[in-house]
Amino acid sequence: MHRVLITGAGGGIGRSLRETLHGVYPVLRVSDRVDIGPARAGEEVDRTELADRAAVERMVEGCDGIIHLGGISGENTWEKILEGNIVGLYNVFEAARLAGVKRIVMATSNHAVGFYRRDQTINHNVMVRPDSRYGVSKAFSEALGSLYSDKHGIGFFGVRIGNFGTRPIDKRRLSIWISPRDLTQLVRIGLEHPDIRYEIVYGVSNNRRSWYDNSNAVRLGYRPQDDSEPYAAEVLAKEPAGADPIAERRQGGTFCAEEYSAETERD
Numbered sequence: 001m002h003r004v005l006i007t008g009a010g011g012g013i014g015r016s017l018r019e020t021l022h023g024v025y026p027v028l029r030v031s032d033r034v035d036i037g038p039a040r041a042g043e044e045v046d047r048t049e050l051a052d053r054a055a056v057e058r059m060v061e062g063c064d065g066i067i068h069l070g071g072i073s074g075e076n077t078w079e080k081i082l083e084g085n086i087v088g089l090y091n092v093f094e095a096a097r098l099a100g101v102k103r104i105v106m107a108t109s110n111h112a113v114g115f116y117r118r119d120q121t122i123n124h125n126v127m128v129r130p131d132s133r134y135g136v137s138k139a140f141s142e143a144l145g146s147l148y149s150d151k152h153g154i155g156f157f158g159v160r161i162g163n164f165g166t167r168p169i170d171k172r173r174l175s176i177w178i179s180p181r182d183l184t185q186l187v188r189i190g191l192e193h194p195d196i197r198y199e200i201v202y203g204v205s206n207n208r209r210s211w212y213d214n215s216n217a218v219r220l221g222y223r224p225q226d227d228s229e230p231y232a233a234e235v236l237a238k239e240p241a242g243a244d245p246i247a248e249r250r251q252g253g254t255f256c257a258e259e260y261s262a263e264t265e266r267d
């Protein structure tokens with residue numbers, strides 16, 4: 001990997017990876033549609049709207065690997081999801097194909113599988129169960145990654161990120177939290193492991209309360225350093241009582257409960 005592109009570099013995860021990957025690859029191209037400040041040594045700064053195909057082709061030109069973080073990062077209107085996470089995503093994959101990009105590390109999400117129950121342990125082989133339009137767009141990214149892997153040979157590493165932060169902030173996050181250094185480790189596996197053609201892993205730390213069997217990540221060398229458990233007592237003491245029963249039962253939490261209108265619950 002000579003030149004690695006980070007899209008969405010102005011966001012929470014992008015700003016963190018811009019630091020932790022600084023100097024790891026000869027050139028880090030950081031891109032967003034908002035101003036992300038000047039380039040430092042070893043960086044190229046780019047400003048691109050993902051819905052603009054021609055601009056995306058310029059953004060991707062010359063890159064060996066892409067860490068795709070750009071887009072809408074939570075539930076939103078269909079129009080916004082369509083623009084950023086469907087059209088924008090497709091533009092990035094098409095540009096990657098044209099530019100001969102070797103690897104795409106995709107920030108997919110726990111919300112692609114959010115309707116699984118919390119008493120279930122799921123692995124990378126389960127069918128998708130999106131809990132929102134946002135979750136559907138992440139499932140779409142995994143399907144598009146599969147197509148571009150099978151048909152065009154692009155290595156795809158889909159990281160179903162739980163919740164990124166310096167610490168877990170509520171009960172649900174105790175099960176799905178990932179620390180900055182653990183995510184950095186996973187992203188590096190996605191870019192550097194010699195044998196990745198199409199892989200799905202969970203972007204979570206080594207949480208004792210995890211809902212995931214993340215053995216696929218472990219198989220590829222992932223050795224998470226952090227665990228949410230030391231934060232558990234403090235987090236649980238602050239947890240408000242009386243959560244929505246759908247949110248409480250399902251891994252996706254409030255994403256499942258919002259706009260919910262089914263009369264009977266699917267198992």
Ligand SMILES: NC(=O)c1ccc[n+]([C@@H]2O[C@H](COP(=O)([O-])OP(=O)(O)OC[C@H]3O[C@@H](n4cnc5c(N)ncnc54)[C@H](O)[C@@H]3O)[C@@H](O)[C@H]2O)c1
Nearest residue numbers: 008010011012013033050069070071073107109161163164
């Ligand atoms: N933060 C988490 O815990 C978490 C969990 C699961 C998945 N993810 C995924 O990881 C990625 C990064 O998350 P984040 O928390 O840093 O999100 P964020 O919202 O902080 O950052 C997203 C960035 O993408 C940019 N962006 C949005 N739409 C764009 C467009 N059309 N063109 C160009 N740039 C655009 C925004 O300007 C922003 O800087 C997202 O794809 C998100 O869905 C994050």
